[in-house]
Amino acid sequence: MARKRELIEPNPGDKRYVRRDENGRFTKDQVDVGRSLAADRRQHAKTKAAPGQGDKGDR
Numbered sequence: 001m002a003r004k005r006e007l008i009e010p011n012p013g014d015k016r017y018v019r020r021d022e023n024g025r026f027t028k029d030q031v032d033v034g035r036s037l038a039a040d041r042r043q044h045a046k047t048k049a050a051p052g053q054g055d056k057g058d059r
Helices: 033-042
Strands: 005-009 013-020 026-034
Touching: 013 033, 026 033
Parallel strands: none
Antiparallel strands: 005 013, 013 026
């Protein structure tokens, strides 16, 4: 299972969900918080994702 997403704010006003690899480095799997929340509102999930895995639900 993929690691949990964590919320970072590299610059004021720029919040992102990121994942880290086994060595603690950021992966390329990064998404802006606003885009993530907008995508959640656009579709109704048929299955529930585990906590911290919100982007891994229905695709």
